[in-house]
Amino acid sequence: MQPGGNDEAPDIAELAARLGHVYWIGGGSGAGKSTVARALADRHGWRLYATDDVMPEHARRTTPEEAPLLHDFLAMDMDERWVNRSPGTMLETFHWFHGEGFGLIVEDLLAMGRETCVVVEGFRLLPHLVKPLLTGPGHAVWLLPTAEFRQAVFAVRAAAGSGFTGRTSDPERADRNLAARDHMFTTRLREETACLGLPAIEVGVTMTEDVLVERVTDAFRL
Numbered sequence: 216m217q218p219g220g221n222d223e224a225p226d227i228a229e230l231a232a233r234l235g236h237v238y239w240i241g242g243g244s245g246a247g248k249s250t251v252a253r254a255l256a257d258r259h260g261w262r263l264y265a266t267d268d269v270m271p272e273h274a275r276r277t278t279p280e281e282a283p284l285l286h287d288f289l290a291m292d293m294d295e296r297w298v299n300r301s302p303g304t305m306l307e308t309f310h311w312f313h314g315e316g317f318g319l320i321v322e323d324l325l326a327m328g329r330e331t332c333v334v335v336e337g338f339r340l341l342p343h344l345v346k347p348l349l350t351g352p353g354h355a356v357w358l359l360p361t362a363e364f365r366q367a368v369f370a371v372r373a374a375a376g377s378g379f380t381g382r383t384s385d386p387e388r389a390d391r392n393l394a395a396r397d398h399m400f401t402t403r404l405r406e407e408t409a410c411l412g413l414p415a416i417e418v419g420v421t422m423t424e425d426v427l428v429e430r431v432t433d434a435f436r437l
Contacts, residue, residue: 241340242358243401245368252336266337285310302395353436
């Protein structure tokens with residue numbers, strides 16, 4: 216298990232067997248992970264687990280020793296997080312990009328029981344952490360947004376007033392930093408999925424929601 220997990224965790228083969236009912240959707244920010252996961256949950260009667268929703272709870276369940284990058288981040292103000300540091304530094308120090316708290320995701324999934332399949336989604340699902348938990352192909356996929364697609368998605372979100380960078384002293388610079396950091400993270404995911412032989416789907420501006428759902432359905436071999 217990763218930091219934040221149970222010290223008496225079962226071995227990885229046992230974990231994989233106990234999570235055989237789980238379908239994993241990882242990927243870059245703004246790639247449509249939440250949309251696809253909701254569609255599949257509704258279509259198949261699955262349970263939906265969004266890792267973004269539990270981030271505050273998971274932060275509370277960690278200690279500085281278990282998740283040092285997370286607690287360093289929590290101690291920063293908004294400008295320190297998003298304005299004053301380079302995108303490269305933001306990438307290399309962002310806790311969720313380094314697997315802090317991933318063990319808590321696993322704990323939550325194990326606590327749900329196996330009566331119903333679960334689709335779990337979020338950028339916290341790093342390929343090298345998920346792969347050992349897979350019993351075979353067809354249970355995980357990563358969505359990789361092009362820069363144009365992500366820009367279009369976040370322009371809509373910002374227009375709706377949902378951008379947290381608006382709470383910084385320089386929202387435009389914060390947005391540029393965030394876009395550059397997330398582009399680098401997506402590049403990292405692309406390289407890692409290719410290296411590990413895991414399925415990934417490039418999400419561009421011409422891809423409709425219905426097509427993306429069907430592409431993920433095919434990846435899951437449903």
